[in-house]
Amino acid sequence: MPTAAQESLNSTTHIHEIYIKATPAAIWDAVTSPEWTAKYGYRGMSEYELKAGGKFRARANEQMRSMGLPEVIVDGEVIEASPPHKLVQTYRFLFNDAHRDEGFSRITWEIVQTEKDFCRLTITHEIPASAPMMKGAVTSKFSTQGGGGWNWILSDLKSLLETGKTMS
């Protein structure tokens, strides 16, 4: 394992934060269950083995498969699972060989109740310098095709949890 200092030299950190009117448990479920992740953002189905060393994978939905994407589009490993507040995982795109070769990044999900009805959800995504395509995808601007990245996913998630409806 590289030290934290080595990692910080070779990776960039991106932080995405949002306040959602929902309970920590509701947000946790929305992040970790495939029934929920199929309803917002890119609408893949995320499956987590919620324990240290557990598997993570996101399956393509029907529309993605019809576009030629593989059955499993993202994979990784759970590093820490402390429901409903903290989830640390690795994360790698499997859209094609080039994405697979970029390797794993690391995501930390944190859910903190800030007021009676509100939680703050923070995603810290550490992306190695070897993964420029992943960096482009998750930080992409909303105007580009297929773009939006975490900013869009979180906005859609907020809309779903607070109003029961997504934006798209």
Next chain:
Amino acid sequence: MHSDDLVFKALGDSSRRFLLDLLHKRDGQTLGELEWELTMTRFGVMKHLKVLEEAGLVITRREGREKLHFLNAVPIRLIHDRWIDKYKERELSALVDLKKSLENAKCPPQRKRA
């Protein structure tokens, strides 16, 4: 709570927009690094960063002895989804139509024949 008001206020200043652009170019900078790029006192930069933090547009993390500043673009996305997306579509398609008709000006649109 991070209301739209705080975000609009934070965005309504060119120095603060410039700070966001600097972080967009390279995330996780120190006060010293950001200060270097602006012709303004350290105190002035700190004041602007505070407004950006209150709006949720900048998030700070302590790393060792340094405090790093990160761009959080989610509030801008929320404003986009709430205020811009809603009004954009019609105008955009009108602009696209205009562009097409201008580009095809040499061969004017054909009238439907009766």
